[in-house]
Every structure is written in C-alpha cells, then in structure tokens.
Amino acid sequence: MSDGETAGDILEAGAEGAVLASPAPLRLESGAVIDGLEIAYCTYGRLNAERSNAVLVCHPLTLDQHASGRHPKTGKAGWWSQVAGPGRPLDTDRYFVICANVLSGCGGTTGPGSIDPATGEPYGMKFPVVTVADMVRAQALLLDALGIERLFAVVGGSMGGMQVLQWAADYPERMFSAVCIGAAPRHSAQNIAFHEVGRQAIMADPYWRGGDYARQGVRPEKGLAVARMAAHITYLSEAALQRKFGRELQRDGLSWGFDADFQVESYLRHQGAAFVDRFDANSYLYITRALDYFDLAAAHGGSLAEAFRRARDVRFGVFSFSSDWLYPTPESRQIVRALNAAGARASFVEIETDKGHDAFFLDEPVLHAALAGFLASAAQARGLA
Amino acid sequence: MSDGETAGDILEAGAEGAVLASPAPLRLESGAVIDGLEIAYCTYGRLNAERSNAVLVCHPLTLDQHASGRHPKTGKAGWWSQVAGPGRPLDTDRYFVICANVLSGCGGTTGPGSIDPATGEPYGMKFPVVTVADMVRAQALLLDALGIERLFAVVGGSMGGMQVLQWAADYPERMFSAVCIGAAPRHSAQNIAFHEVGRQAIMADPYWRGGDYARQGVRPEKGLAVARMAAHITYLSEAALQRKFGRELQRDGLSWGFDADFQVESYLRHQGAAFVDRFDANSYLYITRALDYFDLAAAHGGSLAEAFRRARDVRFGVFSFSSDWLYPTPESRQIVRALNAAGARASFVEIETDKGHDAFFLDEPVLHAALAGFLASAAQARGLA
Numbered sequence: 074m075s076d077g078e079t080a081g082d083i084l085e086a087g088a089e090g091a092v093l094a095s096p097a098p099l100r101l102e103s104g105a106v107i108d109g110l111e112i113a114y115c116t117y118g119r120l121n122a123e124r125s126n127a128v129l130v131c132h133p134l135t136l137d138q139h140a141s142g143r144h145p146k147t148g149k150a151g152w153w154s155q156v157a158g159p160g161r162p163l164d165t166d167r168y169f170v171i172c173a174n175v176l177s178g179c180g181g182t183t184g185p186g187s188i189d190p191a192t193g194e195p196y197g198m199k200f201p202v203v204t205v206a207d208m209v210r211a212q213a214l215l216l217d218a219l220g221i222e223r224l225f226a227v228v229g230g231s232m233g234g235m236q237v238l239q240w241a242a243d244y245p246e247r248m249f250s251a252v253c254i255g256a257a258p259r260h261s262a263q264n265i266a267f268h269e270v271g272r273q274a275i276m277a278d279p280y281w282r283g284g285d286y287a288r289q290g291v292r293p294e295k296g297l298a299v300a301r302m303a304a305h306i307t308y309l310s311e312a313a314l315q316r317k318f319g320r321e322l323q324r325d326g327l328s329w330g331f332d333a334d335f336q337v338e339s340y341l342r343h344q345g346a347a348f349v350d351r352f353d354a355n356s357y358l359y360i361t362r363a364l365d366y367f368d369l370a371a372a373h374g375g376s377l378a379e380a381f382r383r384a385r386d387v388r389f390g391v392f393s394f395s396s397d398w399l400y401p402t403p404e405s406r407q408i409v410r411a412l413n414a415a416g417a418r419a420s421f422v423e424i425e426t427d428k429g430h431d432a433f434f435l436d437e438p439v440l441h442a443a444l445a446g447f448l449a450s451a452a453q454a455r456g457l458a
Numbered sequence: 459m460s461d462g463e464t465a466g467d468i469l470e471a472g473a474e475g476a477v478l479a480s481p482a483p484l485r486l487e488s489g490a491v492i493d494g495l496e497i498a499y500c501t502y503g504r505l506n507a508e509r510s511n512a513v514l515v516c517h518p519l520t521l522d523q524h525a526s527g528r529h530p531k532t533g534k535a536g537w538w539s540q541v542a543g544p545g546r547p548l549d550t551d552r553y554f555v556i557c558a559n560v561l562s563g564c565g566g567t568t569g570p571g572s573i574d575p576a577t578g579e580p581y582g583m584k585f586p587v588v589t590v591a592d593m594v595r596a597q598a599l600l601l602d603a604l605g606i607e608r609l610f611a612v613v614g615g616s617m618g619g620m621q622v623l624q625w626a627a628d629y630p631e632r633m634f635s636a637v638c639i640g641a642a643p644r645h646s647a648q649n650i651a652f653h654e655v656g657r658q659a660i661m662a663d664p665y666w667r668g669g670d671y672a673r674q675g676v677r678p679e680k681g682l683a684v685a686r687m688a689a690h691i692t693y694l695s696e697a698a699l700q701r702k703f704g705r706e707l708q709r710d711g712l713s714w715g716f717d718a719d720f721q722v723e724s725y726l727r728h729q730g731a732a733f734v735d736r737f738d739a740n741s742y743l744y745i746t747r748a749l750d751y752f753d754l755a756a757a758h759g760g761s762l763a764e765a766f767r768r769a770r771d772v773r774f775g776v777f778s779f780s781s782d783w784l785y786p787t788p789e790s791r792q793i794v795r796a797l798n799a800a801g802a803r804a805s806f807v808e809i810e811t812d813k814g815h816d817a818f819f820l821d822e823p824v825l826h827a828a829l830a831g832f833l834a835s836a837a838q839a840r841g842l843a
Binding site for chain 2: 103105198201202259260261262263265266267269270272273274276277278279295296298299302303306311314315317318319320327329330331333334335337338341342345358362365366368371398
C-alpha cells in the first residue's frame, strides 16, 4: 500500500494506484523465487461488512490495473469502464472491485523492468519466466493482505479469462463465482505462432540489446510496434476490418509508394506507435511466454475436467464471441464441457458479433446484459442485497 | 534469351533459366517507364506446330519461374513439380509450359535489386511501384517475343490466380482457358494489414537502410524473417498447425526461457531463416504493394462482372480450399458469380482440406484431379490431341 494508507483505508474508500509490498518472497512454478515482490492494484467501491462483495477483475495481456476510473498517465477512462463502475454490470455501488497489474507486467507490479534487489539494476532477461499460475498466486497474496478470504467473483476476458480458469483450478474455495470471457483452456499452435512473431520482432530490434535496453537508455520501439501490429490483427475479425476500413484510402488516389495509402495501414501504424508509449517490450516477452505456457489440462494429467474437480461449487459464466478467431467459441465450449464433467454449474453464451476478440472490452451491449444477468443471479444466490 | 539461344531453340527444347531482354520500354500503370526490362523465365515441354498448346503458369508471391524441373540454386524440385511435369495434370509431354519471374521479383526479372540504367546502381526504392496489371503486361511482352499469340491456358494460385484474373480482364483474346486457384478479386483490409506488418518489419530493420542495403553491402535479414513468419501463419490453417505441431515441445520439458520451446516456434524460425536465403527484402515490399493495390472491380467502375465482360469466351476453372483463411472460399464464389454475370463459363470446386492457403502447391490429390479434369475437357474443346 502507499505510504500512510492502511488496508482499512483502501477497503473503505477505494484506492487507485496502490502498491502492496509483499512481506514474503514469491516462489514461482519454475522454482525461482522473487524477493521484494510489489503488486500494483486499484480498487473501486467499498467492501461490505461481511467482506462478501469483493470481485477480482483479471486484466488482459496489454492492459493494467486501471479497469475503471481514470488512468493516471493517459487521463482516459479505465479500460473496462463500460463494464465496471457505478450502475454498470460490475456495479461499484454494489461490489468492491479489485484489479491488480499482473506479475511481469509494466504497470507497477514486479516485472522485468523492476530493479533486481540482488544487483540494484533492472532485471531485464534475468527476470524469471512466470506462468498464469504465478500471476494468480500473486493476486491471492494481495487478497491475503487486504483480508479478503473469499471473493464473490473472479472475472476476466482474454488472458484475464485464463487467470479466472487458473483461479478455479487453484483456489476454488476462495471464490463464489467465476466469469470467463473470450478465453481458452490452453494456447493453440496458432496462438503460440503469433506470439513468437511478436517476440522475434522485439528481439530483432537492435535497441532491444539482449533485454538490457533500460540500463542502456534506449528502447526497442520499432520491434515492439511491429509485435503490436501483428497481434492487433488477431484481436479483430476480418469482417470488422472490412466494415471499418475496407479498402478506403487515406487521401484521394494511391501514393504509388510506401506511405500508408490505405486507412487500415494508418490505423495499424497508429496502434503500434501508441502501444510503445504505454507498454514495455520485455514485459511483452514475459507475458506472451506465460500465455504460451498456459495449458490447464496438461497441468492436471491431461484432463481439463480434473483441473476443475475442486471447483464444482463455483458458479461459472462462460462467454464467447462468434467472430473471435484468436480464442474461438469451440475453446469456450471445451471449458463448459469440462466444467459439466466436473459437476460444476456453467452458463454459456456465445455472443453474435462481428467485433472479434476485442469485443470483450468494446461496446457490446449483449455481453453487458449477459454479464449483468449472471452476476445478479449469483448475487442473489450469495445473499448479497 | 540467353546468349546463343534463339526463340526457336527454346520452343523446341524448353529452357530453364532463360532471360528475355525486352527491346521496348515498359510503361507502367503509374505512368513510370522501365527501360532495359529483362524477364527471366523457364519453359517445359515443346510448343506444337499450331502453337496452340502453350500454358502460362503465374507464380505466387515468394516463388519464381522454376515451377518444374530443378531449381538451379537450391537443387530442389520446382515449386509446382507435383502439378507441372511429364504425366502431371499440367502434362509437359502435352503442353508447352511457360513460367516467368514477376516484374519486381528477385529471380532475374527486373526489380528493385536490378541495376537502374540511369544511375548504374541498384534501383532500391527508386524502383517504381508496379501493379498486377504491370506484371501481366510484362508476361504478354514475353509471349510476343516467343511468338505465342494465344495461350491454351493461364494458370495460377494465390497471387498467380490474381494474375490469371488480370489476364482475363486485359488479354481475354489471348487465352482459351483460365485456372484461378485460392485467390481473390481484391485484397481485403485484413490482407493489407498482414502485408503492412511485414513491410514495417522490414523497414524497421536498421540494415534496410532506406532500401539502399544492396549498395551498402548489408541485408535486412531479421526484418525479412519476421515478415515471412507473420505471413507464413496466414498460409496455414489453424487446424493444420494444430495437427502438425499442437503444443509439442522441442525437447523434454520447458526451457523456462525464450528459446524455441515449442515445435511451432522452431518451425516458424526456420521458415524465416530459409526465406532470407532465397528472397530479397525490397522485392517483398514491391510485390506485397502490388497485391494490396489489386482490386479488379475498382479498375472497372466498381463491377467485377464488367472486368470479365470481354472474357465471356474463356473457359474458367475456379478452385478454393475450405480452410484457406487468407483468400477464403467466398472470394472465389464472388469471382464465379461475376464470371457468370459476364456470361463466361466457369467451373467451381471448393476442395475440402485442412491444409489452408498453401494447399495449392502441396500434395493435394483432389486439386490435382480437378485440375487434370478441367484441362482435359478444355483440351478437347480446343482440339488438342
């Protein structure tokens, strides 16, 4: 927590921009240990007297703990403001919403850009490889520090959805319900392939300097921008790209050169350029690696149902998008089948949209309605007023 | 043609590795003019006395004129040896098969790596932007030089299929039949987006040197490899990647690092590394640009049927692959509908396969059988024995 702030203050008033300095080292799945772990997080709303209304929001790859409110750096609304806020499906007048920057991220939680206490310099590639399970373990430490034993819900889309599944596997007793949106139980060969392109683009940048760029005062901006451009295509559907841009030109007529002739080129370049302003290249390497390593069934003897065996009392909402080709609907169906096989209660909705994977944080009223409905029903079952 | 070879020799015996030095300058769609145009090409089989058995094969983006026989540099079989050769669907005992390296390519035809006669140095980015129509115009010049007035067929897959469509729009009187495989009548926003990622990866490489790398004795190998890796994913289906690689590891256990842990990573890295050995970065820029500019309907007042209006006597075979997400089946159906609207005869087959876009030059027996059947029927109609 920030200086002068206590857990009590945060639970009372909410905290945007708090940092927990964990007293205990974090032992990772790899066997490595992180000393001096810090977890940056935000909270929105108030914890009730029974401590039963806390919701953990797990953020996707390139976002951070500022799910609601205003981002202190960009001044923009939090990335999930349409979902989490007063009167929203994740109603902060009703729920105490917590969102923490993931382990190995660049939003304040310990990651490759942090100072290695052993050397006094940024970790760079000396940072240990982490997994989704490690990210979740760090979140559980934060909840311990906040004195929250059991969450009303763990909610997330994309990589956030994978964290939700990992929560259900590792800490089912600490959650009443779970919402997994546009995710998958493991990274496919194509998912790994796209991430590898991004990593190679970063590592090909001479300013990457073997990951030591921070110490050398440079940044692999071009490589990171290319990585973002490639990934960004996978977040949108072909139909959405066609609808938004088609073959529309930037100006009248072709340039007969290599400027951005087409609006879609200009859009992608902008996506790349904006990303390097807000994200760290090494964090991108580590988080994509964690996702590629994610395979919940493999970690449970090859059975996804076995991963959820202890989660049979958790109420699950699983949502997918018809045009999501990054984590397509069959991946969500596989999750639902495994939950059913484990004896867990699962609601599943495939939302018809052409917005592709990114639909989970865009203006998608059907998702918002489905989410509100699921949470209302779960809240009733939990006895939340 | 090579020194000492005459058109007569080539028509008689075939020529692998011939170069036509065009006597006339080539005026491009942009208005620019290329002096000293050279067209590198191969022929297989013999032209018959009636000069009626010539087939032009149009190659895809990253391949070259060595469609059959052996590639002189790699020693490997030509890229379409399964389709073009003695006893193959494109039977070189029967047809005189011609394949020319495209304009702006790097297989010997004039491109950005060629010497600019105006300066005596490689063109680099001074090379004019070319279009698919320009590529086709250069091929028509080659046919003029070979004394072939009318082709029995123009055949191609992917970018080759786009050239086939351009042939039908521009020179319908010079072709009896046309085979368009796994192509599209225009580049979609997603197609352009993936190409732009590749171009940005190349241009981000400090060894690109504004396109002047050849003169400076360096090569943007890392950028070109990343471009290839990103593109290569689009050539394969998710199902094929899953079948071939899944989440299989390179060794026992994870490395907990950034080596190629997964086989799919190793495969992609290999694809990138092998590509830079055989392809030129600036050619990649120019050819992808030509494809992005390709929009056959737009060039004909917005009507694809209008583009094919003069081609109503050409017999078309259109083939697509069920798992091709680069140029999916609906794009081929659109071509067929436009051909029908123009009054042309079109056979259409969607081939069920999980091999994705690359199926057109892989071992795909259904395609080979369909192609053989189409050509046999056309040959009969043409009166070829």
